[in-house]
Amino acid sequence: MRAGKYTLIIVAPLYCINNFILVRDGVFGLGYTGAVIANIITDTSLPIYTAIYMYLSRDAGTWGGWDKRALQNMSEYFRLAIPSVITVCAEWIGFELLAFGASYFGTNQLAGQAIILNTVVIVTRFSLGLGFGTSARIGNLIGAAMLRRARIAGNVSVSMSALIGILSLVFIAFCDNWWIPIYTSDPLVIYEIKKLKPVACLLLVSNGLNAIFCSILRGLGRQKISANTYLISFYACAVPISLYLAFYRHMEAVGLWLGLCIGVILSNIVQVIYIYMWIDWKDEVRLCLIRLHRSHGNTSHDEPETSS
Template sequence: MEIAKNDTREPYLVIALKELRWVASASFLTAFALVLQWSLYFVNVISIGHLGTNELAGTTLSIFLLGVIANAPTHGILSATETFCSTAYTASRDKTLVGFHLQRGLIAVAIHNIAVAPILWKIEPLLLAIGQEPEVSKFAGIYMRNLLITVPAFTGFEACKRYLQSQGIMHANTFVLVLVVPFHCVINYLLVRSPTYGIGFVGAPISTVISEWVMFAGIVIYIRNSRAMDTWGGWDIRAFRNMFVFYRFAISGVITICTEWIAFDLLNIGASYFGAAHLAASAIALNTLGIISYIGAGLGFGTSPRIGNLIGAAKPRQARIAGNVAVALSLFAGMMCTTFLIVFSDWWISVYTADPEVASKVKNLLSIACVFTTFHGLKEVLNAIMRGLGRQKMSATINTLAYQICAVPLGAYLAFITGMKSSGLWWGICIGILVLCCLQIIYIYMLIDWKNEVRLCIIRLRQNSADANEEQNQE
């Protein structure tokens, strides 16, 4: 495939305005969907937060351990699906390769989830073994054992979402979540706090189980009735074979995602050693940033398939401009979020807790969070550009350096050696994200040859097509 001639003809500003409209509309839908998806846990945290500090602390540990053990690797594995599906959709004549790569992603995440299920089931004794408070460990174990049922539904929903987004269908998961979130709010209230039907703490994870499976069913029904079925070639046994190329991208994606999730998980675990109040404050601050960060993540999920589609269509200049536009949007969104935290922090904290000790600690942590909110959104977009280009391996290297070599040791030093406690942990993460952004910017804007990325994309697709054809001939 030759590089499209119209890729270099239009002025930069004309292309930038086109990409601004596309990225803004697509990213708004994905960001809104991510906020809605996170709101399932947000609702749980609010309802449990009013039951007690130990309940909130146990829920927080459970959610973050589920994230780092199951959900983060799922996101990492499916990042390979983003790369292969988006480029196959525009570069391949056989559109059913999009569905073929989806199947490989589903196989990979299923294997992972089966492997980690016993660990998740035994999370209570594991927490006790590392010195967690018995009451907090008990609530974490109860929450996790119930939440374990959601793992297949979560992975299926995430895979289907990326399958649709790679084809430019950005609104499907938003449509599903707009219906599911109000439903979740109702059943959460009924199962947790209703005087008639409420069953207390355990009602929160049960409501999440119901909502997650409804989400998965909804997106499957959408696919069955949309144009996306044109790229689904049916279940193919060949998807199980020669998974090496897929795993080469998937493993790097897992490292990229897990280094960040582990760093934030260690932040929670570290905060727990300073007492339940510190852990609850850290949980509230992280939950707040989780909602805000999904604006940047939404930009990322809109940017990644766009970059992949344009590279697959042999339009490297337009792909680079699309990346520039997404970076600018992330900086603007980050500044708006920082302003919100500064102006409305007192009101926001009151939504979560009425405990004055916890509220004071949350306010201190949010003042630190204001420093890196902008950079966190920028990091999401830069990671998305790397995924769209298929550069998961380099992204994994940069994330490991920023989080595990810089953020975690520095945060531990500030928290435990200098006596800054949970504030020190947060400053370590702040500096790690800043380092991450600087390294990614240097790599993307100084070392990437965008025209060469088109050639690399075609090589990958030809290799996968050849593998599939060879296996078909052998049959």
């Protein structure tokens, strides 16, 4: 994670500068096209700077070089990676469907929901960042058979995400005269934003918690649970409800967001039940050892104590 931090310290300011020059500058400004180009430059720079950091840092000594043995037991990798991809794609495609749906209700509602979506994504980034650390922390503690500390790490992350969501909710709900003018001064778009604001506030808390619950399951190697939960909650629940409320109940963009919020809350409920009522944390150590045996073939591992 340190490599990513140092890379972003360099890339983030450059991204702001590129956006200003390519979007608003009197000579090089290209408007919306410039924003796209700035994003492409940033996304291209991230892996380049990360590779440079890895090559120059002392961490490079921990890599033994290319070896075909690294491709052995790839089935274990795919067993974890594919559900993770499904989880991320299921959530993001669900949000993107909002844009397609809102496009049927005119430019003002489309612009309003785009602004709300961008605001929700910004707030959720805090929980996503917290979730990355949570996954690594819980995974390491489970591998070391420190069950109590693993549970504490998960509970602290949930509490922090809830606090972030509540503070964001208060700001979005009561300080709209501060943050809405950053995006627009169009009164029609502002009206649409304020219509969507109550549902968005509810989504701020639930979506952040969703990211943390998913990270806890990821740290336990239970990506399949998150993937199945997301697929069912988003596409068997959220999308049909959104379409019904938006088009048949004539709630339009508000209906789209309300349906999505119901799906996210359902996902939260399922993951909470699974994490706090279904999982046997002592058994997670045994499952971790099984995964290690599958990954390392004939390598033997002594089973640690699970009484921590």
